[in-house]
Amino acid sequence: MRRAAAGFTFIELVFVILIMGILGAVAIPKYLDLAHDAAQAAVSSVAGALTSAMSVNYASRFGNPANGTPVNDCTDAAGLMLGGLPTAGGAYSITPAPVAPRTAVNCTLTFIPTGATPVTATFVALGIA
Numbered sequence: 001m002r003r004a005a006a007g008f009t010f011i012e013l014v015f016v017i018l019i020m021g022i023l024g025a026v027a028i029p030k031y032l033d034l035a036h037d038a039a040q041a042a043v044s045s046v047a048g049a050l051t052s053a054m055s056v057n058y059a060s061r062f063g064n065p066a067n068g069t070p071v072n073d074c075t076d077a078a079g080l081m082l083g084g085l086p087t088a089g090g091a092y093s094i095t096p097a098p099v100a101p102r103t104a105v106n107c108t109l110t111f112i113p114t115g116a117t118p119v120t121a122t123f124v125a126l127g128i129a
Helices: 010-063 074-080
Strands: 090-094 104-113 119-126
Touching (some): 010 090, 010 119, 074 104
Antiparallel strands (some): 090 104, 104 119
């Protein structure tokens, strides 16, 4: 009587390792690209929130100078967001630039994700005294 073979042959194991290696070679670069895309999406969403906060502050202060906060520099935007700039996942910073009253200036927001390359986005600052 012949005994039935059990287990995998060496060739089958080599093929499985080869396929896993190919999948890993394709998946790792895609994952790294997704991490950069996620960081860019995060900084873009915060920049949009800063632009919105600037608009609401400008309208509020323009209607009644007792409301809102004066804006003389791009860095004043951080104080307009409830809770300030986010702190999870990395560090955000705003490049200082003067903003004259009743003018709009493009400001730069930089996000440095933990262990990754920095990404930037712009937002609009509206100056008001």
